Amino acid sequence: ETGVTQSPTHLIKTRGQQVTLRCSSQSGHNTVSWYQQALGQGPQFIFQYYREEENGRGNFPPRFSGLQFPNYSSELNVNALELDDSALYLCASSFPTGGGYGYTFGSGTRLTVV
Amino acid sequence: DAKTTQPNSMESNEEEPVHLPCNHSTISGTDYIHWYRQLPSQGPEYVIHGLTSNVNNRMASLAIAEDRKSSTLILHRATLRDAAVYYCILRDGGYSTLTFGKGTMLLVSP
Numbered sequence: 001e002t003g004v005t006q007s008p009t010h011l012i013k014t015r016g017q018q019v020t021l022r023c024s025s026q027s028g029h030n031t032v033s034w035y036q037q038a039l040g041q042g043p044q045f046i047f048q049y050y051r052e053e054e055n056g057r058g059n060f061p062p063r064f065s066g067l068q069f070p071n072y073s074s075e076l077n078v079n080a081l082e083l084d085d086s087a088l089y090l091c092a093s094s095f096p097t098g099g100g101y102g103y104t105f106g107s108g109t110r111l112t113v114v
Numbered sequence: 115d116a117k118t119t120q121p122n123s124m125e126s127n128e129e130e131p132v133h134l135p136c137n138h139s140t141i142s143g144t145d146y147i148h149w150y151r152q153l154p155s156q157g158p159e160y161v162i163h164g165l166t167s168n169v170n171n172r173m174a175s176l177a178i179a180e181d182r183k184s185s186t187l188i189l190h191r192a193t194l195r196d197a198a199v200y201y202c203i204l205r206d207g208g209y210s211t212l213t214f215g216k217g218t219m220l221l222v223s224p
Contacts, residue, residue, distance in 0.1 A: 004157075033211050035214075042214030042216055042217060043158065043212075043214045045212065045213065056211055090157050090158070092157070092158075100146055100163070102148065102163060103160060107156055107157050108156075108157050
């Protein structure tokens with residue numbers, strides 16, 4: 001079984017630019033979540049998608065947006081990049097609903113905003 | 115979200131058992147107890163989860179107190195590859211996601 005794949009692995013952007021990060025979910029998983037992890041901190045929840053609909057969002061501004069596609073792959077878009085957006089962005093997929101399932105995480109995309 | 119409390123760090127020697135504690139005094143009846151770990155430069159990795167009964171898998175064991183207000187992740191024989199940050203997380207039975215705290219950094223010495 002394949003795991004969660006994220007691309008690119010590293011990215012450098014300039015403040016004010018826009019960025020798109022991509023994620024391929026583990027086979028059979030139709031729920032995907034995105035997290036932001038600043039250096040030295042635990043991951044912070046951005047949003048979650050289930051069957052192409054957003055069904056949960058953390059405390060992030062609207063310039064953070066996402067999409068989930070019919071094949072359950074996903075994108076995270078960030079507009080008007082700020083220096084504080086520099087972080088590791090993690091994608092995680094899961095079976096739907098229930099606290100009784102675990103998430104599978106990708107290795108992340110390291111975004112640096114200069 | 116119900117919160118968890120973990121020690122900031124713990125140390126162990128290789129091949130010894132490790133008991134990582136977690137307090138969750140405000141846990142609700144529908145909250146599952148999840149453990150993840152994050153090795154350096156990697157995404158978090160699912161370790162184990164449970165609801166009421168103790169659980170075992172190939173990676174670890176999870177011991178849950180009878181009142182469910184605390185739990186312990188048990189690594190039976192620590193290896194150098196177990197050095198990581200371990201997160202104890204409560205997840206309810208709905209569409210909830212994972213709320214990470216700061217976790218416990220486990221240091222393993224040869």
